[in-house]
Amino acid sequence: MSVVPSLDETNKSQASIQPLIDLVKSDMGRVNDLILEKAGSDVEMIPEVAKHLIDSGGKRLRPMLTLAAANMCGYGADEIGHVKLAMAVEFMHTATLLHDDVVDESDMRRGKLAARMLWGNQASVLVGDFLLGQAFRVMVDVGSLRALDVLSTAACVIAEGEVLQLSVAQNMATTTEDYMKVIESKTAALFAAACEVGPILAGSGEDKIIAMRAYGMELGNAFQLIDDALDYGGSAAALGKNVGDDFREGKITLPVIKAYERGDAEEQAFWKRVMEERKDVTDGALDFAMGLMKKSNALEDTLEQARNHGAAAIKALDAFEDGPIKSALIDAVEFCISRAH
Amino acid sequence: MSVVPSLDETNKSQASIQPLIDLVKSDMGRVNDLILEKAGSDVEMIPEVAKHLIDSGGKRLRPMLTLAAANMCGYGADEIGHVKLAMAVEFMHTATLLHDDVVDESDMRRGKLAARMLWGNQASVLVGDFLLGQAFRVMVDVGSLRALDVLSTAACVIAEGEVLQLSVAQNMATTTEDYMKVIESKTAALFAAACEVGPILAGSGEDKIIAMRAYGMELGNAFQLIDDALDYGGSAAALGKNVGDDFREGKITLPVIKAYERGDAEEQAFWKRVMEERKDVTDGALDFAMGLMKKSNALEDTLEQARNHGAAAIKALDAFEDGPIKSALIDAVEFCISRAH
Numbered sequence: 001m002s003v004v005p006s007l008d009e010t011n012k013s014q015a016s017i018q019p020l021i022d023l024v025k026s027d028m029g030r031v032n033d034l035i036l037e038k039a040g041s042d043v044e045m046i047p048e049v050a051k052h053l054i055d056s057g058g059k060r061l062r063p064m065l066t067l068a069a070a071n072m073c074g075y076g077a078d079e080i081g082h083v084k085l086a087m088a089v090e091f092m093h094t095a096t097l098l099h100d101d102v103v104d105e106s107d108m109r110r111g112k113l114a115a116r117m118l119w120g121n122q123a124s125v126l127v128g129d130f131l132l133g134q135a136f137r138v139m140v141d142v143g144s145l146r147a148l149d150v151l152s153t154a155a156c157v158i159a160e161g162e163v164l165q166l167s168v169a170q171n172m173a174t175t176t177e178d179y180m181k182v183i184e185s186k187t188a189a190l191f192a193a194a195c196e197v198g199p200i201l202a203g204s205g206e207d208k209i210i211a212m213r214a215y216g217m218e219l220g221n222a223f224q225l226i227d228d229a230l231d232y233g234g235s236a237a238a239l240g241k242n243v244g245d246d247f248r249e250g251k252i253t254l255p256v257i258k259a260y261e262r263g264d265a266e267e268q269a270f271w272k273r274v275m276e277e278r279k280d281v282t283d284g285a286l287d288f289a290m291g292l293m294k295k296s297n298a299l300e301d302t303l304e305q306a307r308n309h310g311a312a313a314i315k316a317l318d319a320f321e322d323g324p325i326k327s328a329l330i331d332a333v334e335f336c337i338s339r340a341h
Numbered sequence: 342m343s344v345v346p347s348l349d350e351t352n353k354s355q356a357s358i359q360p361l362i363d364l365v366k367s368d369m370g371r372v373n374d375l376i377l378e379k380a381g382s383d384v385e386m387i388p389e390v391a392k393h394l395i396d397s398g399g400k401r402l403r404p405m406l407t408l409a410a411a412n413m414c415g416y417g418a419d420e421i422g423h424v425k426l427a428m429a430v431e432f433m434h435t436a437t438l439l440h441d442d443v444v445d446e447s448d449m450r451r452g453k454l455a456a457r458m459l460w461g462n463q464a465s466v467l468v469g470d471f472l473l474g475q476a477f478r479v480m481v482d483v484g485s486l487r488a489l490d491v492l493s494t495a496a497c498v499i500a501e502g503e504v505l506q507l508s509v510a511q512n513m514a515t516t517t518e519d520y521m522k523v524i525e526s527k528t529a530a531l532f533a534a535a536c537e538v539g540p541i542l543a544g545s546g547e548d549k550i551i552a553m554r555a556y557g558m559e560l561g562n563a564f565q566l567i568d569d570a571l572d573y574g575g576s577a578a579a580l581g582k583n584v585g586d587d588f589r590e591g592k593i594t595l596p597v598i599k600a601y602e603r604g605d606a607e608e609q610a611f612w613k614r615v616m617e618e619r620k621d622v623t624d625g626a627l628d629f630a631m632g633l634m635k636k637s638n639a640l641e642d643t644l645e646q647a648r649n650h651g652a653a654a655i656k657a658l659d660a661f662e663d664g665p666i667k668s669a670l671i672d673a674v675e676f677c678i679s680r681a682h
Binding site for chain 1: 382383384385386387440443444462464466467468470471473474475477480482486489490493494496497498501505
């Protein structure tokens with residue numbers, strides 16, 4: 001977290017996810033085939049619900065990271081373990097989304113109606129459970145106990161993070177530390193695990209395993225910070241959800257924490273009223289909240305935090321020799337951060 | 342399924358679960374300690390919700406089966422693998438209960454308020470996810486890929502069964518075959534897996550692994566058939582839920598299928614009205630439904646089916662030499678069936 005690229009440098013980089021997409025393209029084709037196969041079931045509702053999410057155009061960043069990490073560490077292109085683990089990672093993520101929508105009572109997901117709006121909360125919970133089960137089956141099939149340990153630990157940590165988020169929701173006493181613990185658990189842990197299993201499969205040394213995990217963790221933190229900033233300033237199209245969703249749910253994210261900390265008594269009373277008491281949560285209140293964030297530099301500071309984590313992610317890649325994959329992984333960080341511009 | 346003990350024989354057996362409880366008592370103490378340890382988390386809500394269910398006095402039949410199966414196959418009492426897998430099996434079951442309550446919108450579980458009534462659907466979904474994650478971590482820790490395969494497959498099959506149950510709910514076109522597929526998936530699959538991992542851990546031969554799995558599967562089927570019969574004739578105390586819960590939820594169980602099949606046009610119209618249209622689902626309708634079940638022998642035939650599966654479970658134990666554990670496992674079958682008397 002020591003090297004912080006300036007905003008200019010980040011913007012100048014022409015950040016793109018394309019090099020990563022191109023490099024893992026052939027493996028991703030195999031992942032996508034396996035996703036469709038493993039979402040299958042004689043129970044019709046399962047592939048219906050699963051495909052609704054699978055087809056909804058997520059970027060599949062997490063499985064791409066698994067593939068890239070494995071490839072960079074020399075895991076053979078003719079092997080299949082990385083393809084299976086990448087699929088498992090995506091299923092873990094999809095299961096989380098299905099359960100999240102139920103927990104958050106969300107209407108939309110990636111710009112489409114959430115599965116729970118079409119098939120009900122019941123199907124969302126149970127199909128999520130099915131996908132999680134399939135993820136574990138496929139991991140077991142790969143046969144690496146260490147990768148299984150990493151991914152099953154991530155499953156626990158994600159759930160823990162979601163419960164923690166629930167505990168601190170609608171509570172303005174949430175600290176930056178609480179918030180960072182939530183996003184590290186609910187988001188960054190899966191990025192970290194997705195990356196870590198690459199060198200594990202490849203049989204790399206501990207230094208590379210630790211470095212790849214650090215890259216994923218820092219990238220995941222940056223990713224979620226940007227996401228939380230975008231909720232107060234992105235377009236619905238870029239987000240796949242509506243600006244202000246977090247605000248309307250009373251989700252305490254870093255921009256809110258910072259604006260609150262820096263607010264005067266009257267402003268703090270506003271935050272408590274809308275986030276804790278859930279009173280007057282109108283579009284006007286959202287505009288007012290965004291004004292307070294601008295005034296207090298809360299959004300800009302959130303982005304600065306994201307850039308710090310992004311820089312740390314890039315720094316972690318020092319453990320690897322230069323090459324096209326390393327370079328694509330650096331671009332991926334910059335792409336995640338540039339979403340905010 | 343060839344040997345069917347007569348009703349008299351079953352009753353005469355003084356069926357009791359006590360021999361099984363006594364034989365695995367010391368190992369169960371270790372399982373219970375591990376359950377408490379692994380339900381722990383810094384996120385306070387997790388142990389709160391988990392302990393609400395853990396302390397609610399389930400019989401812990403499934404982990405007892407794992408311990409007994411391992412012991413019977415000679416797995417050492419000084420080992421810990423069977424204790425860990427037994428714990429994992431109980432956590433898988435507990436996670437299913439938490440999610441089931443959300444799916445069924447149940448108010449009660451084991452005679453207490455369901456967790457979702459106290460902490461909300463959100464916590465029930467997420468703490469269930471956490472427990473499932475912990476179950477996998479502990480399984481991975483045991484290190485048997487074959488046991489992992491059996492249990493992760495069971496996790497998928499359970500979720501599949503639950504979704505299937507959802508698909509056939511409130512649909513009088515449900516066949517006996519559909520129903521058996523649901524209970525085999527949602528209930529018997531975990532009994533089967535709980536039993537199967539015992540001989541796997543012990544390194545037993547395929548014949549014993551297959552036999553132990555068959556025992557669990559048949560016992561699970563018998564267990565669920567009895568449960569579904571009790572819903573139309575047990576006391577709330579014996580059930581830990583209320584008589585008629587399935588009726589009020591429109592759950593199509595075997596007693597309903599049989600009464601419907603054997604009903605005249607007027608009776609079939611009644612079943613369609615209450616189970617499909619969910620109209621006039623009153624206590625009076627429940628009484629009337631129970632009358633139709635009595636008249637059509639639907640309950641008695643459901644119990645007969647349960648006895649058939651119980652007999653098949655006992656028959657599967659032929660693969661093992663006589664001894665106190667085998668004898669306790671036979672008693673456990675008869676205990677499950679005698680709950681209905």
